Amino acid sequence: MSEDDRTRAMRSPGDGRPLPPRPGDGPRSGGAPAYQVPSGGPGAPTHALPAASQIPEPPPPVQPRAGSRVYGKARSGSSPVKPLTPRDEPSPRGPRRRLSGKTILKIVAGLLVVLLVAAVGLFFWVGSRLTGIDGVLEDYAGRPADTPGTNWLLVGSDSRKGLSAAERKKLRTGQAVGQRTDSMMLLHIPETGDKPTLVSLPRDSAVTIPGKGRDKLNAAYNGGPQLLVRTVETVTGVHVDNYMEIGFAGFVDIVDAVGGVEINVRAAVDDPKAGLKLKKGTQVLTGAQALGYVRTRKGGDLPDYERTQRQRQFLGAVVKKAASPGVLINPFTSIPLAMSATDAVAVDPGTGVFDLLSLGLSMGDSPVTTVVPFGGNEAVPSGGTAVRWDRAKALALFDALKNDKPVPKNIVDTG
Template identity: 50%
Template sequence: MLGLVLALLVTMVGTYFWADGKLHHENVLADYPGRPAAGKGTNWLIVGSDSRAGLTDADEQNLHTGSAEGKRSDSMMILHIGDNGNTLMSIPRDSWVQIPAHQDTSGSGKTIPAATHKINAAFAAGGGRLLVQTVETNMDLRIDHYAEIGFAGFVGLVDAVGGVEMTIDQPVKDKDSGLDLQAGTQTLNGKQALAFVRQRHQMADQDLGRMRNQQKFLGALAKQAASPTTLLNPFTFYPLVSAGLDTVIVDDDAGLTDLGSMFLAMKGVTGGDGKTITVPIGNPDYHTPTGESAVKWDPAKSKAVFDAMKNDTAVPDVK
């Protein structure tokens, strides 16, 4: 019995260090003048990027991802973990916000002045660090941790858990993402899941409808990944950890225990133990001075939500 206990301990410790060594860290939470003070609770900025890193040309064609270089933010969420309930808040990628002044990443050394753009332009121009600063300054909310995953990591994660069971309300056929699903309960593989969380063209509210699908899918994925049949089976557990951590980027201070806390909080929120919301919107079809269509936040309602997250008070019910 003692030998068995020791063997289990050695396996657990070895697994921890093996998994911890797979984490990819980036210094995305750098300080800057005027950065919001630390609030109460913990705020994660979770980013799904359209990075094609790890995909072959055949993968790109099969997954309908295109072959664009670099990476842009395909989805953004803030997960607030606190004593007064956890909240998962989606941020429309077309949100019209001020992007702070920043260094040109092309190597010219030039400073790009602050300007108003869609929020996903911050990620494209300066990666996670500029996106974090943009979120913080527009919400007056400090981000404590950061997690980012690209297309390849997402597909691998879904396939590692054996697919994710979803109930599709109506048939979906989208040529851009390659999605072709019938209505009803079914198990989505990695390719189908990626198309599901990306497609938006058959929805009346486009990106806003897509964010609802993303929240719904994350809940189903968290439930599947945390099930005993996944965690207690080494043939699913190790591929799951490997697929998830190989392509995840986190901030310098985030460790496995932090990721575990984030994962459990997300599972609870999407399972009904918390709130899933979108940044309160004042105008979903704001016409910018440059002729683009963007999303403007509702100033009063959004401030109430951001303040509640900062102070770890109950997040108000908003629409």
């Protein structure tokens, strides 16, 4: 027995079976395996170990293409491996999916539907908040017949309703009770496609008030909006289709809701009574400043005349700003504006949201602005003097509006 056999016998477990080969045991001479477990017998394993020649060799490593790069390793021919960044690492959520054109179209359509529903809801909400003045446009004997186009009577009253004592003091509105008209304008929106015409009616105009006699136009408002409308229709011959008035408090709120109004102040104004001090030039006015700007009588040789110019200038600017897309499509401005406007204005019962939109669009169309031509003064029975209209030019102006024609250029006030 050789030395190796004796060594194996000594390591035998005692039942005559030799132990499995240890690492390093090579094959015997002649190529036979150093050890092979018998196929049977007590304690024999259920599966025989395969011969070395039967063990499959591992597959050869995949050779990457030259110049390619894998995570964490540089393949042959490539540059040194750079550290991985979050952008290089695979996303745990998997590859990103790009939206198809059809999906994008569905999303856009859904957004449009939401906006449409919101707009319809806002439309009805605004309509429900409008305050109507009953009887303001009632028929009466001898009322002018309906004429082409649409005619608005726009009235700014000096009502202090809604203002606290502190606000009256801050805005310098005074403590007068009741209300009077602070400004009156006639807006004609033509059917012919021409530009609208905005005409100032000076409140101190000498007119004949039905049932009251000769007096200042402003005095007609003491009998209420209905008497004022009837007076305007009687002296102009123009049928009034819509009526709207606004007080001091609403005036300020609307201007502030749209973020102020840009006005070209043509001359410096310093009016402590109105609480106003403005430099000459283009500037953005707050609600309080705008109120003082349209009310002040300071400046110019004809204060009332220039006052009507400022009122038309301001009205055009504020309505144009309110009707601009930047205000209307922005809920942070359009909703406060809608709330302020509906709280501030009062209209005839037949005026709705579409009418107000038409008014806004017309004012944003740079209307022709003018004032009723006048010449001289006239004493009135109530005391004091009133402004006497130039009868021939005034008739030409109002005839143009009644017939839906452009106002003659020789009587247009371009100021």
